[in-house]
Amino acid sequence: MRLAIIGTGAMARYYAKVFDILDPVMVGRHGGPFLLKQGDQITRMTPRFLSWHDAHVSLFDVIILAVKWPAMPLVKQFLRDARQELLVISLMNGMGQEEALIPPLAPEQLMVGVTTDAVTAYWDNQAQLPAARVSAVGQTILPLLPHPLLPLWQKQLQRLNLTSSWKFFSSQAVLRERWIKLIANSVINPLTALANVTNGDLPQLPLWSLSTALIHEATHVAQAIGLSIDDDLSSRLLQLCQATATNKSSMLQDIEQHKVTEIDAINGYIVRMGHDHAIDVSTHQALVHLIHTLSQQK
Ligand SMILES: NC(=O)c1ccc[n+]([C@@H]2O[C@H](COP(=O)([O-])OP(=O)(O)OC[C@H]3O[C@@H](n4cnc5c(N)ncnc54)[C@H](OP(=O)(O)O)[C@@H]3O)[C@@H](O)[C@H]2O)c1
Structure with a gap:
């Protein structure tokens, strides 16, 4: 092969x-x-x-x-x-x-x-x-x-x-797992990049309160395309931050190294899908904007 x-x-x-x-x-x-x-x-x-x-x-x-x-x-x-x-x-x-x-x-x-x-x-x-x-x-x-x-x-x-x-x-089961990872990335990546912190420090910050809206908007979009994500994502993401406490997210690393981030394929994708289905994705949209602004400043 x-x-x-x-x-x-x-x-x-x-x-x-x-x-x-x-x-x-x-x-x-x-x-x-x-x-x-x-x-x-x-x-x-x-x-x-x-x-x-x-x-x-x-x-x-x-x-x-x-x-x-x-x-x-x-x-x-x-x-x-x-x-x-x-x-x-x-x-x-x-x-x-x-x-x-x-x-x-x-x-x-x-x-x-x-x-x-x-x-x-x-x-x-x-x-x-x-x-x-x-x-x-x-x-x-x-x-x-x-x-x-x-x-x-x-x-x-x-x-x-x-x-x-x-x-x-099955393709459908994998798609569901991809969405769960997408949602995790859409919360942890941009928030750690904006706050310049490792994953473990994120839940201590006031910025973490945005995770509720981010999860809500993204699961709503997932439902609109036929995926039921009823897992308790808030607790799962909190556990993920704790389990990877010393990690720097890839988006934070990209920002530090003056590289183009993957924000358009993560939160940007949720925004595009949200707009297609007339769902409010304003918190994701705000993060896309903030990460683009941060990338340009660096
Ligand atoms: N690392 C992880 O733990 C992990 C886990 C799961 C999924 N992923 C995903 O896997 C993918 C790869 O991640 P990674 O961690 O391997 O990233 P990485 O270490 O930053 O490597 C990225 C690769 O993409 C190339 N690249 C980036 N921009 C390019 C451009 N404009 N033109 C040509 N080549 C370009 C880089 O080439 P140069 O070196 O020449 O810049 C490098 O070979 C990403 O989608 C990431 O989100 C990563």
Whole structure:
């Protein structure tokens, strides 16, 4: 199986290690060696690398998308000559992958899932190399799509002993999990970025009171598209902040590093869907505006 990992950041480095025996090719702007730190283990990796310019979609059977949203136009361009046999797996946060990539892909070629794996990219001063630290190995869930390569992909997961962490459910069940993660990200990411705090400090701040309106607006939109999310998301998000207390959210890191954030694919998506269904999403809209303003100031 010819596997490509699109991206060279935190998740891409982690997947390069997880799928090392498949000899994946990383596709991105810059390759080279990096360190992967998981628990006490540090591995130096130098996977095969091709630049966007030199890689061609026909070289691969399966592609894992591990880029941030600003790369989406490049991804779409890269996939424009995709054969019907290609299978693309996206575990990117945010929503809108289907709208962005179908076409050029056919619906059964794009498996959009969700993962609770957590990885942070950093620069290792001692080794003078880019690196990634795995802070949690969680669950990855993907939709069962009628794609001919899916059984082969499941076989590879079996071979790698990943069947208890990579699971397959119906498209509707995965969509519901994606919405739950979307809502969690739509609260924790922008609020920690605005307050410049780690996840654990957020619930102590007056800003946390916005979480009630954010959850209410987003679950209302989810209901309008036929998803019933009756879980107690307030308590779940509070627990998530506590369980990841020392983490800096990816949006806060993007702001600190003067990078474009994923706000348009997270809160921005909820705003677009809310407007389509005439639902009040003004708190999400305010956060989109504030994060754009903050990004421009930095
Ligand atoms: N990290 C996690 O724990 C985690 C967990 C679940 C989901 N996710 C999601 O997985 C995706 C990847 O996250 P990550 O943590 O790996 O991000 P990351 O470390 O910031 O890496 C992002 C990758 O996207 C590329 N990229 C960004 N903007 C680009 C542009 N305009 N043109 C071309 N390439 C661009 C970067 O290239 P350069 O390095 O060249 O800038 C890099 O290869 C995101 O959607 C994230 O929300 C992450």
